[in-house]
Amino acid sequence: MSFSEVLVPAAKTRSLVADASCCAPLQASVLGEASATALAPAFAALADPARLRLLSLIATAPAGEACACDLIEPIGKSQPTVSHHLKVLVDAGLIHREKRGVWAWYRPNTDKLNELRSFLG
Amino acid sequence: MSFSEVLVPAAKTRSLVADASCCAPLQASVLGEASATALAPAFAALADPARLRLLSLIATAPAGEACACDLIEPIGKSQPTVSHHLKVLVDAGLIHREKRGVWAWYRPNTDKLNELRSFLG
DNA sequence: CCAGTAGATTGACGGATGTCGATGTGTTCA
């Protein structure tokens, strides 16, 4: 029903969109329907305290990455629940998962985090 | 079940918390349970495409504020639905509402937006 | 090959959320 997406000239968001982000900052231009739909899932992934703490634990981990085995106890939830939350963060593109042997290692996706950050600014 | 909140010395987040934000940036320190619970609702408010577009419409409005009457048509949802979404944004502290006569005017809460932004960085 | 372990998946449940029609509240203008 909305035509705003089509009506926004491509040139309007030139350099603002060049840094691998999907959208211009809030004050720069009106967010189109498609961009909003693309952006919302990332914020949805941050909409839970457990996931915010998981992201924080991963971002502050010694070598920039954290083993799943070290994330269950601090969160205080069951292993399946923590695994579920980590999957949500991965699917939203906020963290990367790497399986090494038996263990799964997670590290933040700084590009995606910067994309969200620049949208808010 | 988690004691991490109690174990974090208050002095650890001194100047990082002074700028009206609830939490230090992601890499700075581990997010406590209370901080995570305080921060999550703001991200939850951003977890819907319609609300992202509303926030964008308000932030890009001519005088830095937008009338509710101008927000219904671009969103393409019913008036009660738009009113509901605006309430969610207000309750999350992301925008301010001001009733002037018959109209309701909304403007972004830049402090709150900066708080979220600094958390991501 | 087998036993042990890390972690992902499944199934189920209760509670939260998006949506809209109908209705309520408060303001403006005649």
Add this chain to the structure above:
DNA sequence: TGAACACATCGACATCCGTCAATCTACTGG
């Protein structure tokens, strides 16, 4: 006062989400 308007609230519905016990998958060491 009363009609018209802007917006909020209510009630209902379908869907989504967080959580956990149980189970499955895949890797490791013997």
